[in-house]
């Protein structure tokens with residue numbers, strides 16, 4: 394029997410996955426959403442496209458198509474196409490800052506670029522070239538020469554405000570919006586500029602500390618020693634501060650609403666067990682758990698300004714919790730020793746990825762010092778898969794289902810967002826989205842060991858349950 398070529402294997406993966414998707418959509422009497430129409434979050438087709446019965450097949454198609462292209466394309470073209478992708482990123486920033494998605498909203502026939510330019514003040518002929526570059530990447534459609542319309546992807550950049558509203562209050566362009574446009578703008582502005590200095594940062598690593606923020610690509614690009622809110626709070630950065638806040642809020646909504654209730658069995662904890670929510674923000678996770686598991690007790694720790702806001706949050710959402718001691722709001726810096734003893738669970742969601750190894754170890758050591766022999770540590774973070782098969786971690790198989798050969802072990806392009814996110818954390822903060830191997834090492838160095846892991850369906854985050862050693 395002749396061997397099946399990788400080309401044919403990948404083509405078969407695509408073909409079989411399309412069959413599965415079409416069968417699922419047919420069962421629901423729906424069609425897969427069209428790329429040519431604006432995104433409508435309320436359409437039954439979009440709902441069905443997000444179903445767990447569809448997403449794995451869709452991921453196989455994304456990975457297989459990219460791998461097939463990499464095989465058949467001329468290698469130099471693939472290389473140039475990839476290196477030139479920064480023009481696409483800049484083009485996206487042009488479109489989002491020029492409010493093009495908003496201008497094209499409700500224009501199913503499209504608009505001539507001169508009409509778009511008349512509304513956003515940009516140079517029409519150059520804007521046409523930028524939009525054509527994006528249309529070639531399936532972002533906007535050129536329906537006739539120099540006439541463009543929104544499609545399923547470009548419409549995601551719509552803030553849902555009118556252009557007049559945005560122009561009347563440009564500093565608040567992203568305030569109260571879904572946050573996608575804010576995240577796209579922030580990434581194509583601060584993060585893209587910072588990323589241009591990734592090689593310089595790697596070539597000149599900090600002498601004393603791995604966590605010296607003055608050596609980040611961001612610090613080099615913006616000639617600053619500050620990052621995060623310190624930099625965003627500088628005079629002149631008012632718009633960027635608000636945009637960053639809107640982007641972070643949008644990004645924090647990526648998890649399914651009850652994700653924290655899946656995985657770890659909160660019901661396994663005894664009555665009145667104390668859960669300490671490290672850097673818990675307002676305490677939205679603790680609130681979710683408290684509403685479901687009424688006999689647990691919570692301490693939400695964060696910085697002073699956040700804890701002040703948190704009081705209002707709890708008064709609105711579960712006022713009795715403050716009165717009956719279900720929740721305590723506590724100002725605490727997680728780089729200092731833990732004040733709380735007798736803790737059942739330290740909950741640590743989206744904290745460690747903000748920091749490199751040294752700072753993350755410091756946080757974990759403070760938790761370890763306060764832990765009793767029965768204390769558990771529940772980390773909720775993205776766990777990025779290796780791009781190869783054969784991980785030595787016993788938890789890999791539970792976390793990541795390997796796709797069929799000849800796809801990469803991580804699904805290739807279908808999981809690229811995890812590695813882009815990792816770089817995003819690095820260029821600004823020297824932070825890291827970690828592999829299971831890096832988590833094992835980090836935890837061990839701070840006196841913890843992983844007991845179990847829980848991938849959460851529909852979430853980019855997984856839960857890592859660790860115990861003291």
Ligand SMILES: C[S@@+](CC[C@H](N)C(=O)[O-])C[C@H]1O[C@@H](n2cnc3c(N)ncnc32)[C@H](O)[C@@H]1O
Pocket residue numbers: 645671672673674675678694695696699725726727728741742743744
């Ligand atoms: C990415 S948010 C995560 C919030 C929450 N855990 C969640 O999953 O939604 C990081 C949180 O850490 C808090 N934070 C930052 N530095 C801190 C510090 N040194 N001590 C305590 N909290 C801190 C921030 O105020 C913010 O609420």
